[in-house]
Amino acid sequence: MAAPHVVHIITRFDGGGSAVNTWATVMGMVRRGWRQTLMFGPSHESAMRPSEASRVAEMRRQAEAAGVGLIEIPHLLRRPAPLADLLAVRKLKKLLHRLHPDIVHTHTSKGGFLGRLAARGGPWQVLHTPHGSIFDGYFPPPITWIFTQMEQLSARWCGPLVALTEGEKDDQLAHGVGVAEQWRVIPSGVDLSPFLAIDKSENPLTQKRWISVGRLTPIKGMDRAIRALAVADSDTTLTLVGEGEERGNLLRLATELGVSERVILAGFHEDLAPRLAQADCFVLLSRNEGMGRAVVEAMAAGLPVVVADVGGMPELVVAGGGAVVHGDDAPQVAAACARLCNPEAARQAERVNRQRARTYDLNTMLDGLEGLYRQMLAGRLDLSDKSGRSD
Template sequence: MGVEHIALVVSDFEDGGVERNLTNLARGLARLGVTTSLLVGDPDHAYLQDLEPGLRVLRVTEPRAEFLSDFIREERPDWLVTGKLADDLAALAARSGLPPAAGGATRLVAAVGTLMSGRFATYRWNLWKTRRETGEIHACYHRLHGITAVSQAVAEDLEQIFGITQVPIAVLNNPILPDDLADLAAAPCPHPWLAEPRGPDRPPVIIALGGLRKVKDFATLLRAFAAVDRPTARLLIIGEGKERRRLSRLAARLGIAGRVDLAGFIANPFPYLARADLLALSSRREGLPNALVEAMALGTPVVATDCTGGVRDLLQHGRLGRLVPVGDTTALAAALDLGLHRPEADTLDREALRQAAEPYRLVPAAQAYLEFFRSLPAPAGE
């Protein structure tokens, strides 16, 4: 079946990786000549500026299932792609019962970017709740026409924990890196810590990116940074979220507030990444983090928690960046200290980092998604 119109849905459009990835996927599909619609909760978000001509952005209104049902009936897209569980459920409810002539032939695909079982971590001792949500996710996902996963670990999680074995699952690289990455990285960097190029004459800067949420575990990063025996080093965290006040207080208690900057959301983080000495990923769980790929593409050294198979595979089991146990302050501090060690940094094979990130460029990754969509068979009876 040929693909003529693809719609991508992110109703709760915030500052995270799902939003950036689906926006980039929409951009890549549009460049490939596919009629593409991006259905979002906030059309004015910074991620959605300067998009490709012809890429249509529509505001999702509540109730979202009703909005999606109307959209399917009126537009009849060949594919509807969702990236968050709430939208997965809304898309299924919207399509349910629609005959092919009214849009019921629209195929539904979920783009899964994280270990779904990770959502159980906050209530792992509540077996009843875990079983209930496991059943709900199984009931939802086995009704889809296809699933994409950002890593083999994410795919295995769906198959082994949730029993999703009858729906085609493809492990596909996210379209993370824009074609104009070099130009974006070369833009002026307004932060005073990064005004000068990295080198022995500038205090070292560690950078971290992500929403200020517990899953990113920036608290452990702050404690590790405080333990690094480099009094001139600085830590710049780009992102916004509910943990801001708690993290600010922790930095003050640790005596490092003057060397830590919670810089908030920044639409173009590439000049910061390109000039930093080291990227630190402290997450408790990830599918495959954008920030890690972006830093590697710019040749910036990385240190990461061994939080999923996706991170381990990307870093080639530690060959391209140090891996440390999740939540281990001492191990993370030691890895940060080694990462900032000048002789080691000077001998790093930065070209190997860049090459490892190449498969995540926008158009090639979007082409792989398009080929997967086209490979899925029509459901029986349609």
């Protein structure tokens, strides 16, 4: 009997959290005996620097070596592009009918809409993972309204919807996306081994070094971290790990605030563990965040974490492990970091966070998805509340 075949659809294949999560899913499921095909759009929209592009090329090489089918679709763009969108749907539909998968798993907002539109009416099962929401911080209000309508409509074209956190699920339902019976919560899985291996005793606490990891875009709130640095002790430093279009603006902001010598733009790093090992406090002040893979990695590294009160990030933080703050309140952020970098608090955070991080192990995510796939193929899902829904 042939192994079940899952086709994944996502707009861009880069070093960002949603793409890495999708890649990890594909790689994990193919090791478990499932056939996997990944359809994705061009990566040039991500403005990747050489280090990130090299990492993505290696991810693609590993996927091909593992037997994953990789299909790049030039018209599958993240930005709104009506003509390209129509061509992408046409291509996706043609490929799906040629491959005839058992399951179509779409990812992210734009990829999810176009993928589910292309999959409509086929003999396969369909599910969708938004990887966060687009309701705040990404687009001007009129564009956000359009995307919200798209999410509400395309939820009718699939079975299960997968949220990374309870907070994300509640946010999606509050915006009218799907019905409660459709939603499942399966946290993003992280390979914790390189972070759990960090020996904090080899890195004496200095109480001075903050670190943040993420794409340098407005949604990630790196400007907020710089503003918090400006009101922190004068010998505190901030390392930003990542690349993106906001790099120049962040440098200018640091100069305007007089902290340019204390801000280190480290660029994209494939291996984050050495960077986290040399930090005292992790900060992520995103304006919108599905879950925050980098937060889990920092927790596994034994760092206290300070996160903004958005999306699923507050769910990650437990007593003694960090603080949830308002991202625009620079004094609050600075005070939280100072409190958590106290030696006693830092030791407690190390114990608490390393234990908490194990909740988000890669195999936990794969177990959840594999169980959901099998339920779908067996027709055992309870999606009974179809009120107000139509195909």
